[in-house]
Amino acid sequence: MSENITKESIIKEENCVYKRTNLLVDKALSYCPGCGHGTAHRLLMEVLEEMNIQSETIGIAPVGCAVLAYEFLDIDMQQAAHGRAPAVATAVKRLMPEKFVFTYQGDGDLAAIGTAETIHACNRGENITIIFINNGIYGMTGGQMAPTTLPGMKSSTSPYGREVETMGNPLKMTELVAQLPGTYYVTRQSVHTPGNVRKAKKALRKAMENQKLNKGLSFVEIVSNCNSGWKMTPVQSNKWMEENMFPFYPLGDIKVPVE
Amino acid sequence: MKELRLMKGNEAIAEAAIRCGADGYFGYPITPQSEVLEYLMAERPYEKTGMVVLQAESEVAAINMVYGGAACGKKVLTSSSSPGISLKQEGISYIAGAELPCVIVNVVRGGPGLGTIQPSQSDYFQAVKGGGHGDYRLIVLAPASVQEMADFVKLGFDLAFKYRNPAMILTDGVIGQMMEKVELFESQPRLTKEEILKQTPWATVGKTPDRERNIVTSLILDSAIQEQHVNKLRDKYIEIEKNEVRYEKIQCDDAEYLFVAFGSSARICQKAVDMGRAKGIKVGLLRPITLFPFPKQVLFELADQVKGILDVEMNLGQMVEDVRLAVNGKVKVEHYGRYGGMIPSPDEVLLALENQIIGGK
Amino acid sequence: MAKVKGEIVINIERCKGCVLCVAACNEQVIAMSKEVNGKGYHYAETVNENCTGCTNCAVLCPDGVITVYRVKI
Structure with missing residues (x-):
């Protein structure tokens, strides 16, 4: 019986178990090969598709690699000034409380220039x-040191490695915002293995579902790679991330709603 | 219903915002304009009209909240004073670039730096010439009374939505703090969702299957397209200059000398006109109401009639540059200014006219 | 236990050759091509018929270029 099964007989619409969501615009993403941004974009759009809230969602894009997120996400979007996405999102949600509103920000945007907006929106x-993509580097501008760059980690503005004595310590924004009474759900995920991708999607789903409850801010950090900035292959960068980023930025829920 | 009330200029701004159906106010306290936020917080308009009022963590956050709200087609405003307006400039540039309608109130205090909390007009350049980065203009309205503080909130929104451009009310601590009789216009309801869809079809209110997604951004990486965008902005500014010039002429018909002043300086000059006339000096006052667009043509024409012009401002001489450009050398234009929070008296303004223009070489 | 058989279809012109799918596949179905696509990337291609339609490759692909089909046999 199995001999009769041809490639052509399998590749049929009714047998499709996974395809790129239509909520991603049909164009090539501008991200580097192997970059986690693409995966995070897709997961988010899959969540909106499954929740059937495309027409009720407004996204806020940051400044950084994801500045062009609105080119790829087939939803109404605004592009915010550097670091200001949480302030922009605040107004959108206050003025249209029935809508679903998210920001999508990198570490420079959220944890350096936008620290005040992040903390106060959370608070x-x-x-x-x-949604906080943390790859420990400024990717868009060419690999400069980020607020989340690890001690000793090389970047174009810490070419000999980050010296904490002079350059300060990496900032754990996610742990920080988890302390604030205004956050309802705080979690740290990754998208570097199929298993982690599936977990990250569940977290994103929960974070969007939470908006229906009106109980506060949901904060999803995704520790990601920047193989261009880290000067590694995508496969190497994911391994390096596991060995170096995860010990400092451990994956898992940090603050979960008490039922 | 129209209503007569005695109120502060800053309170008039706040009350007018509620009455004109504003959807949101986002602000941060700073002297001398904190009454705007205080009044709104005390009035609790959310319970009456649904208007959102939020005290932001900074002026930076407040202007970006305005960006977010305006991008949803909502009628939103913010207010601040000079140092706070400087902080807002990044956001204002983004708002201008993304062509979002909103109202920004600057109750000017003396600077530079933290300066003083006393009134000044030293933010003229910042308001009229851009302020933030890039090629853009604000529509700038300069009220000279508490009445105009209220009326210009409504006018500011009307112009902002007509041209998809931010409008600034450039006032100062004198008008913000003083109390006057004001006839408040009748309340109008906030726009419904359907009205917003019609008025601002570009707004980010959720992509429905019947249209492409709406994107609000000021980023255009392709230089050729960015140039086209700036051309489009330029054409809009030309259109605004053609249609929206507003000014007040006071005793100009037979004037041999002219004061040019805006806002509270114009109030002082108006008194100086009366005093001058009592002394037999035929002096008039041109008060620009819109600082952008600037009333160039009327000044150009008056320059043929008068023997000299004294520009009076509470600054080192900012609008005087625009007066000189408008007059184009046809007649002598001098500046008289007090600054750092000092306010000129009508006597000294008249004396300045006599010394610098009438008796001057 | 019901056996399954899968197939993947790769949008080779959108593939950026990041190789992440190769490691994600437990059946070693995917390898990188010798040829390059229009963008100059060595793209992912299938090299055997062991696909189970588990979707791991597609789930991981940052550019969403893989479509997965599965049938029970």
């Missing part, structure tokens, strides 16, 4: 979702 308990 006010804005009923939005913040």
Whole structure:
């Protein structure tokens, strides 16, 4: 019987078990090969598709590699000034509380220039979702040191490795915002293995679902790679991330709603 | 219903915002304009009209909240004073670049730096010439009374939405703090979702299957397209200059000398006109109401009639550059200014006219 | 236990050759091509018929270029 099964007989619409969601615009992503941004974009759009909230969602793009996120996500979007996405999202949600609102920000945007906006949106308990892609480097501008760059980690502005004595310590924003009474759900995920991708998607789903509850801000950090900035192959960068990033930025839920 | 009330200029801004159906106010306290936020917090408009009022963590956050709200087609405003307006400039540039309608109120205080909390007009350049980075203009309205503080909130929104451009109300601590009789216009309801869809079809309110997604951004990486965008902005500014010039002429018909002043300086000059006339000096006042667009043509024409012009401002001489450009050398234009929070008296303004223009070489 | 058989279809012009799918596949179905696509990338291609349609490759692919089909046999 199995001999009769041809390639052509399998590749049929009714047998399709996974395809790129239509909520991603049909164009090539501008990200480097192997970059986690693409995966995170796709997961988020899959979540909106499954929740059937495309027409009720407004996204806020950052400044950084994801500045062009609106080119790829087939939803209404605004592009915010550097670091200001949580303030922009605050107004969108306050003025249209029935909508789903998210920000999508990198580490420079969220944890350096936008620290105040991030902390205060979290502390006010804005009923939005913040998605935080942490790859420990400024990718867009060519690999400079980020607030989340690890001690000893090389970047174009810490060419001999980050010296904490002079350059300061990496900032664990996610642990920080988990302390604030306004955050409802805080988690750290990754998208570097199929298993982690599936977990990250569940977290994103929960973070968007939470907006229906009106109980505060959901914050999803995704520790990701920057193989261009780290000067590694995508496969090497994921291994390096496991060995170096995860010990400092451990994966898992940091603050979960008490039922 | 129209209503007569005695109120502070700053309160008039706040009350007018509620009455004109604003959807949101986002601000941060700073002297001398904190009454705007205080009044709104006390009034709790959310319970009456649904208007959102939020005290932001900074002026930076507040202007970006305005960006977010305006991008949803909502009628939103913010207010601040000079140092706070400097902080807002990045956001204002983004708002101008993304062509978002909103109202920004600057109750100017003396600078530079932290300066003083006393009134000044030293932010003229910042308001009229851009302020933030890039090629853009704000529509700038300069009220000279508490009445105009209220009326210009409504006018500011009307112009902002007409041209998809931020409008600034450039006032100062004198008008913000003083109390006057004001006839408040009748309340109008906030726009419904359907009205917003019609008025601002570009707004990010959720992509429905009947249209492409709406994107609000000021990023255009392709230089050729960015140039086209700036050309489009330029054409809009030309259109605004053609249609929206507003000014007030006071005793100009037979004037041999002219004061040019805006806002509270114009109030002082108006008194100086009366005093001058009592002394037999035929002096008039041109008060620009819109600082952008600037009333160039009327000044150009008046330059043929008068023997000299004294520009009076509470600064080192900023608008005087625009007056000189408008007059184009046809007649002598001098500046008289007090600054750092000092306010000129009508006597000294009249004396300045006599010394610098009438008796001057 | 019901056996399954899968197939993947790769949008080779969108593939950036990051190789992440190769390691994600437990059946070693995917390898990188010798040829390059229009963008100059060595793209992912199938090299055997052991695909189970587990979707790991597609789930991991940052560019979403893999479509997965599966049938029970």
